[in-house]
Amino acid sequence: MKKKLVFITGAGISAESGIRTFRDSDGLWEEYPVEQVASIQGYRRDRELVIRFYNERRKQLLGCKPNDAHRLVAELEKDFDVTVVTQNVDDLHERAGSTKVIHLHGELMKATSSNNPNDPKCIVDLPADNPVINIGDKAKDGSQLRPYIVWFGEPVPNMEPAILEVAQADIVVIVGTSLKVYPAAGLISYTHYEAKIFLIDPHPANVDPTLRVHVIKDVATSGMRQLVDLLKEQA
Secondary structure, X not given: OOXXXXXXXXXXXXXXXXXXXXXXXXXXXXXXXXXXXXEHHHHHHOHHHHHHHHHHHHHHHHOOOOOHHHHHHHHHHHOOEEEEEEOOOOXXXXXXXXXXXXXXXXXXXXXXXXXXXXXXHHOEEOXXXXXXXXXXXXXXXOOEEEEEEOOEOOOOOOHHHHHHHHHOOOXXXXXXXXXXXXXXXXXXXXXXXXXXXXXXXXXXXXXXHHHOEEEEXXXXXXXXXXXXXXXXXXX
């Protein structure tokens, strides 16, 4: 039986693909305050601005490709039972070949109902050749189509499935997010006491020694290459 390997990924794994992050010094938060474009209150206040913002993010995403870190995560499915729990809304894990991806914060290339955002009957894929939501586009329930994004002020429906995956993991790898940022910081507390934990981070914060974390101090792509070598040694 293959060992269960769970990745918890964040913005750092997609940064090398050219995806602009929100929190870095030149990040999107400097242009758009979080309460404007990433909160349910901001959407209710100005739907047109929020919809336009995510239309722009999709156009950017279409010009980006998976990097070696995404591809190495997918290739590990040959030897492990791999689940990816990602805080990212891009589809680079899927495009790299990962087959089991849990998106905590939604999916940029999908749209849903303004009234019932988590109703599976209302969630639709946006066409890659024109992934645009327009004011007046309707969901199946008749409400305005909105980005399928979990905004501040909204529940995280995939948190429970993510917790179950982490709790069953033999190995947990955190890439592109720190152990100080939630939800990764919360998820790691559900690991089994015998699970091996790896953190790939070029600037790791102080890590709680009780967590038994093996730190790889590097960016996602080269850090993933080191991880693959370490897993081969321990196989």
